[in-house]
Amino acid sequence: MENNGEFNKEHKEGLYKAIYARRDIRGQFTDKPIPEQTLSRILQAAHHAPSVGFMQPWNFVLIRSLELRKQIHSSFRRANKEAEEMFDGDKQAMYRKFKLEGILESPLNICITCDKDRFGPVVIGRTSNLDMDMFSVVCSVQNLWLAARAEGLGVGWVSILHNSDVKEILGLPESVEPVAYLCIGYVTHFPTLPELEAAGWLPRLNLGELVYDNLWGRECLTEWPELHKEINIKYGEKNDI
Amino acid sequence: MENNGEFNKEHKEGLYKAIYARRDIRGQFTDKPIPEQTLSRILQAAHHAPSVGFMQPWNFVLIRSLELRKQIHSSFRRANKEAEEMFDGDKQAMYRKFKLEGILESPLNICITCDKDRFGPVVIGRTSNLDMDMFSVVCSVQNLWLAARAEGLGVGWVSILHNSDVKEILGLPESVEPVAYLCIGYVTHFPTLPELEAAGWLPRLNLGELVYDNLWGRECLTEWPELHKEINIKYGEKNDI
Numbered sequence: 096m097e098n099n100g101e102f103n104k105e106h107k108e109g110l111y112k113a114i115y116a117r118r119d120i121r122g123q124f125t126d127k128p129i130p131e132q133t134l135s136r137i138l139q140a141a142h143h144a145p146s147v148g149f150m151q152p153w154n155f156v157l158i159r160s161l162e163l164r165k166q167i168h169s170s171f172r173r174a175n176k177e178a179e180e181m182f183d184g185d186k187q188a189m190y191r192k193f194k195l196e197g198i199l200e201s202p203l204n205i206c207i208t209c210d211k212d213r214f215g216p217v218v219i220g221r222t223s224n225l226d227m228d229m230f231s232v233v234c235s236v237q238n239l240w241l242a243a244r245a246e247g248l249g250v251g252w253v254s255i256l257h258n259s260d261v262k263e264i265l266g267l268p269e270s271v272e273p274v275a276y277l278c279i280g281y282v283t284h285f286p287t288l289p290e291l292e293a294a295g296w297l298p299r300l301n302l303g304e305l306v307y308d309n310l311w312g313r314e315c316l317t318e319w320p321e322l323h324k325e326i327n328i329k330y331g332e333k334n335d336i
Numbered sequence: 337m338e339n340n341g342e343f344n345k346e347h348k349e350g351l352y353k354a355i356y357a358r359r360d361i362r363g364q365f366t367d368k369p370i371p372e373q374t375l376s377r378i379l380q381a382a383h384h385a386p387s388v389g390f391m392q393p394w395n396f397v398l399i400r401s402l403e404l405r406k407q408i409h410s411s412f413r414r415a416n417k418e419a420e421e422m423f424d425g426d427k428q429a430m431y432r433k434f435k436l437e438g439i440l441e442s443p444l445n446i447c448i449t450c451d452k453d454r455f456g457p458v459v460i461g462r463t464s465n466l467d468m469d470m471f472s473v474v475c476s477v478q479n480l481w482l483a484a485r486a487e488g489l490g491v492g493w494v495s496i497l498h499n500s501d502v503k504e505i506l507g508l509p510e511s512v513e514p515v516a517y518l519c520i521g522y523v524t525h526f527p528t529l530p531e532l533e534a535a536g537w538l539p540r541l542n543l544g545e546l547v548y549d550n551l552w553g554r555e556c557l558t559e560w561p562e563l564h565k566e567i568n569i570k571y572g573e574k575n576d577i
Binding site: 102105107108114131132135147160163178182190193214227236237238241242244245246252256267274292302308310312325326 | 351381427498506530538553556559566
């Protein structure tokens, strides 16, 4: 594949389609197995994320063992109980109804980690901001998520877990931090909208209100008139990408 | 565009091409202006990243002002001086030769931020892990980076900056943290390899050594024989994706 050529219309459409059609999947998993060649492609996509100082701090722990997934699920239940208590009244009742993970129903869980000692201690670009290695791993997660979507696989990120539990259950070394605990598998369908948007928990923000000109809070109407018009049109109201 | 249809061969190719051909650009910027409609498309892509609890914590500050970019560049020079001192001997000499930013040469800088107070204080999924909002913003950065690549635009992430300087220069509120300071523009070319790999600073790791079966350190040869074979073939040695 030629990496430096231009992207034709179909290529661009494919990328944008993955971006817009990607969903956080919790309740739609089927038990259809994931072909190993497909899994290989999405892991290679993750491995080709940008990384600070080219340190490639990621590892991928593939968790199929039901015994281990049950331990992770118990950890989720404890963390979720704590989370519930943080919401008040109606919000708490609504929160309790959300399905927030698919640990046991998905055929595969993947824990993506950050090895803070890799090629260390001094890493190019991690000198002023010590979280840059974690951020590199998140770029890797997003690559995997998009590649999975293109392959027809759903991914859900389970963030309601204590890292200390995950470290202990999977036997991670001291210097290795879990960044993302993912559930992955084929799905009955990809929901049209994010579930929290569809449920009326929060609305999609208008991009026009999130973009500033040069300084925080300065709207871009004067300096960027055409952009200002475009970002105030909701995606979906336009036919072209 | 139908979001739920399958991805055809060209669509998949487009996504994988963006993933593999994306580069961190520092030295190849041209001053060709970015059309506002193109900028709109990559900002919409960023805005459609996953976010914890659908909080969409991001803002995008578009920095064209040369005066502001000069202030950011001074901040980079100070942080980079500190960074240089952290490397020893030969590594320090090599470090000094790397070009690590394109703040003044690129036609546009974008600071992507995280508003920790948005829809807060309690956010679904940010209850056990308080960094999840920052991670959501990084997913947004990666979406923007891939979309930019498909549009023929180079992006460089400048991480050698103190967040306190960036906050002051751009006037960010107390609750808003800079996550990524990006330089963006058309380029003379996209390098074939990451620059630090091409320069022999660090090698591309073999994915086969980064993937474990169920527990940290357990190789996947027995349980995942086909996957084990695939992830030990370097990308580029295969013709199909």
